[in-house]
Amino acid sequence: MPPNPTPTAPSAPVSSISSLIPPAESAGAAPLLSVRDLQTSFPLRSALLRRVVGEIQAVAGVSFDIPAGGTLGLVGESGSGKSTVARTIIGLEKARSGSIVFEGEELTSLPKASMRRVRRQLQMIFQDPYASLNPRATVEQIISEAWEIHPDVVPRNRHRAEVRDLLERVGLNPDHAKRYPHQFSGGQRQRIGIARALALRPKLVICDEAVSALDVSVQAQVLNLLADLRRDLGLAYLFIAHDLSVVRHISDQVAVMYLGRVVETATQDELFQRPLHPYTQALLSAVPDPKPWTKPEREPIIIGGDVPSPADPPSCCRFRTRCWKAEDICAEQEPVLETRLDRHPTACHFATDLAGATR
Numbered sequence: 347m348p349p350n351p352t353p354t355a356p357s358a359p360v361s362s363i364s365s366l367i368p369p370a371e372s373a374g375a376a377p378l379l380s381v382r383d384l385q386t387s388f389p390l391r392s393a394l395l396r397r398v399v400g401e402i403q404a405v406a407g408v409s410f411d412i413p414a415g416g417t418l419g420l421v422g423e424s425g426s427g428k429s430t431v432a433r434t435i436i437g438l439e440k441a442r443s444g445s446i447v448f449e450g451e452e453l454t455s456l457p458k459a460s461m462r463r464v465r466r467q468l469q470m471i472f473q474d475p476y477a478s479l480n481p482r483a484t485v486e487q488i489i490s491e492a493w494e495i496h497p498d499v500v501p502r503n504r505h506r507a508e509v510r511d512l513l514e515r516v517g518l519n520p521d522h523a524k525r526y527p528h529q530f531s532g533g534q535r536q537r538i539g540i541a542r543a544l545a546l547r548p549k550l551v552i553c554d555e556a557v558s559a560l561d562v563s564v565q566a567q568v569l570n571l572l573a574d575l576r577r578d579l580g581l582a583y584l585f586i587a588h589d590l591s592v593v594r595h596i597s598d599q600v601a602v603m604y605l606g607r608v609v610e611t612a613t614q615d616e617l618f619q620r621p622l623h624p625y626t627q628a629l630l631s632a633v634p635d636p637k638p639w640t641k642p643e644r645e646p647i648i649i650g651g652d653v654p655s656p657a658d659p660p661s662c663c664r665f666r667t668r669c670w671k672a673e674d675i676c677a678e679q680e681p682v683l684e685t686r687l688d689r690h691p692t693a694c695h696f697a698t699d700l701a702g703a704t705r
């Protein structure tokens with residue numbers, strides 16, 4: 347297990363994240379993906395002359411590990427920087443600072459040609475399968491496209507048979523390989539997207555809101571498929587969603603993001619049963635109750651105000667402007683993501699165990 351990173355600049359709190367690595371897998375084995383103090387910014391331009399007038403800190407010091415075969419759920423409201431984390435990992439955005447180590451290789455300084463090789467192992471599934479599938483290509487063409495660039499993975503004479511195998515693996519009829527995306531339902535299209543992501547036999551798949559656009563029953567089927575694929579192929583996932591209930595069923599570990607930072611991280615069980623950060627507690631209190639006829643486990647917590655702009659985030663604790671527990675110290679001292687109440691890493695001066703307090 348790598349040493350815990352030391353807290354660095356006040357703008358980028360990092361601390362003990364060892365709880366992100368389940369003990370059994372961390373013993374001696376390096377994580378498949380290790381992200382340390384990642385920062386990604388975009389220029390803020392004036393509306394009129396498009397001059398750069400500031401900086402949008404979309405990701406402001408994020409750290410986590412994903413072991414081989416593990417799943418990290420990354421959750422947070424819209425605009426918290428989840429997609430930017432994903433896009434930076436696969437090289438679509440440039441990291442401003444920090445480190446991304448995948449299978450022992452530092453990706454932030456990797457030449458483009460080497461990145462192409464690494465990208466084989468690192469695939470992404472997007473929210474809108476229809477927008478990400480070429481409407482004029484057949485399913486067979488869509489899935490086999492990657493093999494044109496990487497012919498060593500599957501030789502041309504094997505394309506048809508491999509496409510059939512992949513379609514079967516994702517629960518689609520292999521005889522439909524010559525059909526076009528519009529001939530499939532939303533859930534089926536997402537399965538095509540999954541088959542395409544699997545074509546290069548990746549080790550890590552980043553699912554960016556991969557089931558958010560689907561009906562609840564279809565969501566469950568696709569989540570089950572992803573869980574089966576993980577078990578059968580040993581895949582690891584970075585599973586991004588704004589909906590905590592979606593993340594719950596697929597993740598071993600969960601990291602909660604707010605305005606570019608991870609504010610709490612724990613095992614799935616721990617996070618759902620005993621959230622410590624006020625933001626996580628509020629997010630969880632908004633998850634619909636699966637048994638509405640029983641007494642609710644938690645009173646709903648309403649977060650006041652709007653999400654501040656990442657171009658001008660609140661100093662020190664970024665959540666303090668919307669937090670019902672905030673006090674002067676929250677504007678004076680950066681809360682570091684560290685193990686609190688003997689439990690799991692949380693970045694809050696006033697972390698409390700609501701569950702523990704009420705039991």
Ligand SMILES: Nc1ncnc2c1ncn2[C@@H]1O[C@H](COP(=O)(O)OP(=O)(O)OP(=O)(O)O)[C@@H](O)[C@H]1O
Pocket residue numbers: 388389402403404422423424425426427428429430431588656
């Ligand atoms: N290319 C870009 N140029 C400028 N700002 C950007 C760009 N991409 C993202 N942002 C800004 O960075 C912040 C984080 O966006 P991001 O899409 O990563 O958040 P998110 O948590 O994934 O939200 P969503 O679920 O809505 O995509 C937002 O304020 C967004 O407006």
